[in-house]
Amino acid sequence: METKFYHGNLKPKQFAKALHAYFNRNNLDTKEFGSDDKIIVQIATRQNALSGGDTAIPVIIEKVTDGVSVQIGKQSILGVAASLGLSALVTIRNPINLLNRIDDIAQDLENLQLKNDIWDVVQQVAATNSATMTLSDTLRTLTCEYCLVANPVSEPNCIACGAPLGNLQPETCMNCGYAIKHSTKICPNCKTKIIRE
Numbered sequence: 001m002e003t004k005f006y007h008g009n010l011k012p013k014q015f016a017k018a019l020h021a022y023f024n025r026n027n028l029d030t031k032e033f034g035s036d037d038k039i040i041v042q043i044a045t046r047q048n049a050l051s052g053g054d055t056a057i058p059v060i061i062e063k064v065t066d067g068v069s070v071q072i073g074k075q076s077i078l079g080v081a082a083s084l085g086l087s088a089l090v091t092i093r094n095p096i097n098l099l100n101r102i103d104d105i106a107q108d109l110e111n112l113q114l115k116n117d118i119w120d121v122v123q124q125v126a127a128t129n130s131a132t133m134t135l136s137d138t139l140r141t142l143t144c145e146y147c148l149v150a151n152p153v154s155e156p157n158c159i160a161c162g163a164p165l166g167n168l169q170p171e172t173c174m175n176c177g178y179a180i181k182h183s184t185k186i187c188p189n190c191k192t193k194i195i196r197e
């Protein structure tokens, strides 16, 4: 399971809406559960789908401090695997049967691509709402360790007492947007190595 964090003025509903618009078509169907702050969009094969095996994948969209987190759950691909297996079997027995399975194979391959397609849609929502993987200014306000005065980000020294603020600057993982400490070497969320200049 993969989670990404988008920072900025965002609402889970914006992501849910885009997922419905994109995936509720052809052989797929979307359903929504939850509340405004935590929405689960389930993308699954439509009943009586004309081709391909059955699949389902949940997308969990949650309001977090300063933004939204998006998690793509585990996709059930048993139906797809079975359908692809059947296609292979009938084709081996009689290659001419491949023609009858073309639609199934195309749909099955498309279903296996679902996760990437979901990230593309999510990324697009983030981009149109100018959300970023880096923390926005609200979360970046720094509190001085010594005098507890709030400082604007990028201020190297406390505006009140002059203490250095360098080590307090929060950062985010460039791969998933997770907020990390200055000393973090490996992202606790996506396990990516944090590279600093």
Ligand SMILES: [Zn+2]
Pocket (backbone or CB within 6 Å): 144, 145, 146, 147, 148, 149, 158, 159, 160, 161, 162, 163
């Ligand atoms: Zn201070």
Ligand SMILES: [Zn+2]
Pocket (backbone or CB within 6 Å): 173, 174, 175, 176, 177, 178, 187, 188, 189, 190, 191, 192
């Ligand atoms: Zn990460």
